[in-house]
Amino acid sequence: MGKVGIIGVGQTAFVRGYPGSIRELVFEGFKDAMEDAGISNDDIDATVVCSAPEYDKQRSPAGVFAEYLGLTPQPTFYVESLCSSSSTGLKLAYSLVKSGLHDVVAVLGFQKMSEISSAESQERMGRGADIQWESPFGTMMPAYYAMFARAHMATYGTTPDDLALIRVKASTYGQINDKAVYRKPVQFEMFSNPESPMSNPVASPLRVGDCCANADGSSCVIVASEEKAKALSKDPVWILGLGAASASVNLAGRDLFTGLRVAQQAAKQAYDMAGITAADVDVAEVHDCFTIAEMMAYEDLGFAKPGEGKELIRARETYKEGSIPVNVDGGLLSKGHPIGATGGSQIRTIVLQLRGRAGDMQVRDPEIGLIHNIGGVGLYGNVTILGR
Amino acid sequence: MGKKKDVDTRFSRFGTVSFTSITKVNDFIDYLEQGKVMGTRCLDCGLLFFPPRADCHRCRASNMEWFEVTGPGKLITYSKLEFAPMGFGDDVPYAIAVLDYGDYKVFGRIAKDVPEEEISVGMDMRTVVNRLPDGQLNYVFQKA
Numbered sequence: 176m177g178k179v180g181i182i183g184v185g186q187t188a189f190v191r192g193y194p195g196s197i198r199e200l201v202f203e204g205f206k207d208a209m210e211d212a213g214i215s216n217d218d219i220d221a222t223v224v225c226s227a228p229e230y231d232k233q234r235s236p237a238g239v240f241a242e243y244l245g246l247t248p249q250p251t252f253y254v255e256s257l258c259s260s261s262s263t264g265l266k267l268a269y270s271l272v273k274s275g276l277h278d279v280v281a282v283l284g285f286q287k288m289s290e291i292s293s294a295e296s297q298e299r300m301g302r303g304a305d306i307q308w309e310s311p312f313g314t315m316m317p318a319y320y321a322m323f324a325r326a327h328m329a330t331y332g333t334t335p336d337d338l339a340l341i342r343v344k345a346s347t348y349g350q351i352n353d354k355a356v357y358r359k360p361v362q363f364e365m366f367s368n369p370e371s372p373m374s375n376p377v378a379s380p381l382r383v384g385d386c387c388a389n390a391d392g393s394s395c396v397i398v399a400s401e402e403k404a405k406a407l408s409k410d411p412v413w414i415l416g417l418g419a420a421s422a423s424v425n426l427a428g429r430d431l432f433t434g435l436r437v438a439q440q441a442a443k444q445a446y447d448m449a450g451i452t453a454a455d456v457d458v459a460e461v462h463d464c465f466t467i468a469e470m471m472a473y474e475d476l477g478f479a480k481p482g483e484g485k486e487l488i489r490a491r492e493t494y495k496e497g498s499i500p501v502n503v504d505g506g507l508l509s510k511g512h513p514i515g516a517t518g519g520s521q522i523r524t525i526v527l528q529l530r531g532r533a534g535d536m537q538v539r540d541p542e543i544g545l546i547h548n549i550g551g552v553g554l555y556g557n558v559t560i561l562g563r
Numbered sequence: 564m565g566k567k568k569d570v571d572t573r574f575s576r577f578g579t580v581s582f583t584s585i586t587k588v589n590d591f592i593d594y595l596e597q598g599k600v601m602g603t604r605c606l607d608c609g610l611l612f613f614p615p616r617a618d619c620h621r622c623r624a625s626n627m628e629w630f631e632v633t634g635p636g637k638l639i640t641y642s643k644l645e646f647a648p649m650g651f652g653d654d655v656p657y658a659i660a661v662l663d664y665g666d667y668k669v670f671g672r673i674a675k676d677v678p679e680e681e682i683s684v685g686m687d688m689r690t691v692v693n694r695l696p697d698g699q700l701n702y703v704f705q706k707a
């Protein structure tokens with residue numbers, strides 16, 4: 176069996192209050208990827224549509240988009256794994272191509288979060304956890320991740336200042352990414368300035384500045400068999416490794432509160448499949464829905480030993496010029512987090528990096544890139560490794 | 564018209580807002596009424612479950628008995644919420660937490676009357692039944 180490649184990537188700008196419907200939102204990301212790939216609708220054999228449910232009213236969006244994009248009568252599939260839906264979509268597309276069922280598959284991720292209020296959004300996200308036993312206590316994503324932050328601080332001496340450094344890094348790149356929803360600078364001092372909204376407590380020990388920006392957006396990744404990729408594309412990027420894992424939805428069923436087992440397990444699978452180690456990764460996109468999530472990702476992916484993630488950010492090793500650049504597109508924190516579109520956007524960033532076409536965000540000559548995309552509070556973990 | 568079937572919706576009384584009304588472990592609510600927080604134990608293999616389950620995944624069987632969550636557990640972690648999701652705004656601020664009992668863990672809220680400066684990771688706390696003003700029931704963690 177041959178390799179599986181990525182021949183096109185696209186996304187919309189991530190924005191607050193997209194001025195259109197979900198099918199129009201998806202059209203924009205699809206168009207961007209199709210122009211990047213330089214192919215026509217006839218080349219697409221199937222689509223995989225990815226989002227977290229209940230942010231809009233459309234049930235079964237896959238067929239709606241297939242028609243709107245002009246991709247009927249090709250088959251279409253809908254997958255979801257909350258915030259990692261489009262990484263799950265990539266894995267399904269890989270399987271469809273690798274099996275020989277289809278040659279070219281488009282993975283379409285989307286989310287329009289602005290149709291509901293922030294409190295409603297928190298309620299939806301909270302119900303991505305255990306609705307029978309946890310949600311009745313009034314849970315929300317920042318509080319879940321805050322519990323991991325608290326345990327990390329108590330166990331390893333990580334500080335709120337270390338987390339602030341991660342947000343400052345994200346804003347450094349958010350400012351130069353024209354797709355980012357949050358383009359403003361964030362200074363370290365803002366976290367200790369009561370006048371700054373960044374310092375406002377959300378769920379202790381996390382503050383507003385520790386939390387990612389909700390956004391509307393879509394992304395598209397076009398996956399092809401080796402033969403088709405070589406025929407259709409001048410610079411395909413290859414899928415070298417894929418890992419995915421699941422865990423107990425209720426935190427009472429977890430054995431680790433200073434990291435995410437699903438990330439560790441998915442990373443091991445992906446590294447083994449690619450035949451590489453963490454040291455071989457030249458650039459990474461990690462799921463920084465909260466600053467603590469990026470800190471744990473450093474450790475779960477093996478970029479740092481458990482408890483030593485803070486040393487990486489203190490030494491600026493995860494900046495563009497550092498030993499392991501992470502989220503040099505602004506990450507979820509500044510670029511924004513339209514749930515179902517996020518994984519596809521992370522994949523797009525790594526593909527552009529490997530092609531040497533990431534503009535001002537380009538790291539020096541990367542050969543191997545990694546995407547870490549988490550669904551829920553470590554309910555689903557996905558790690559993807561790409562190479563030139 | 565046929566006879567109206569009784570539906571056991573006791574579980575809708577769990578927590579500030581319950582998202583589940585029917586479950587095979589509805590007796591959990593009756594135990595809360597009696598002041599007891601209960602988990603289940605598999606009669607075939609002895610595995611303890613909290614939150615309680617009707618079915619043992621290890622034995623793929625459903626022979627359960629109830630056991631009471633008693634004594635102190637260790638506070639693994641917590642977070643105090645300053646904002647709340649829709650439906651919980653009147654409760655703010657409140658803290659959610661996880662206690663470790665060794666054989667199982669319990670996710671819940673810390674009692675409102677425990678001052679935040681007296682909360683620290685690793686401390687002993689106990690799980691007690693809590694009646695909400697509107698008659699809903701949950702459980703909270705008190706200092707042991």
Ligand SMILES: [Zn+2]
Pocket residue numbers: 605606607608609610619620621622623624
């Ligand atoms: Zn059993």
